[in-house]
Amino acid sequence: MKGSPALFLDRDGVINIDKGYVHKPEDCEFVEGIFDLVKRANELGYKVFVVTNQAGIARGYYTEAQFLSFSAWMKEEFTRHQAHIDEIYFCPHHPVHGLGAYLSNCDCRKPQPGMLLKAQAAFNIDMEKSVMVGDNLSDLEAAYTAHVAQRYLFLWSNVENSTDNSGQALNNPFSFEAINSLKNVKFNT
Numbered sequence: 001m002k003g004s005p006a007l008f009l010d011r012d013g014v015i016n017i018d019k020g021y022v023h024k025p026e027d028c029e030f031v032e033g034i035f036d037l038v039k040r041a042n043e044l045g046y047k048v049f050v051v052t053n054q055a056g057i058a059r060g061y062y063t064e065a066q067f068l069s070f071s072a073w074m075k076e077e078f079t080r081h082q083a084h085i086d087e088i089y090f091c092p093h094h095p096v097h098g099l100g101a102y103l104s105n106c107d108c109r110k111p112q113p114g115m116l117l118k119a120q121a122a123f124n125i126d127m128e129k130s131v132m133v134g135d136n137l138s139d140l141e142a143a144y145t146a147h148v149a150q151r152y153l154f155l156w157s158n159v160e161n162s163t164d165n166s167g168q169a170l171n172n173p174f175s176f177e178a179i180n181s182l183k184n185v186k187f188n189t
Helices: 036-045 064-080 113-123 139-143
Strands: 008-010 047-053 087-091 129-132 150-155 178-179
Touching: 008 113, 036 047, 047 113, 047 139, 064 087, 064 129, 087 113, 113 139, 129 139, 139 150
Parallel strands: 008 047, 008 129, 047 087, 129 150, 150 178
Antiparallel strands: none
């Protein structure tokens, strides 16, 4: 039996404006259209997961407890907007700048697919019917490796990640569609 489809979302740059190591509600500004996107996914029967690298934990800028508290607040904000996030997966490691136990070349840090595969196993997700929205090529590489069928590169805040130093468009090895509005995310129903 095939599982449920899922919407996978990167956090910083897709859910909230990336201001660098956001971990307090007063620093969070939600991206326009994010509540509507999640609500639309919910209405279509998609599970919704956040998959986020959190190098701020690895670097000692904030703790896992602070991250989890912020994440609980964020989920409550979605609930207030009649939208539901099923689970938030995060990688607290960094292969170069991690402190102590957080110094790790793990399989959960994107571009590795570990967080997506963990959600797939825990929630019986059909990756061939699933969608990933990220703002970095590492998000799309993780989705590609995990066999997520639809991949979107959200460019509004990180256009430099879609071009090389000369301004030429990067090749598209992960078969993604570039979008500049979350309204452009399409779901295969």
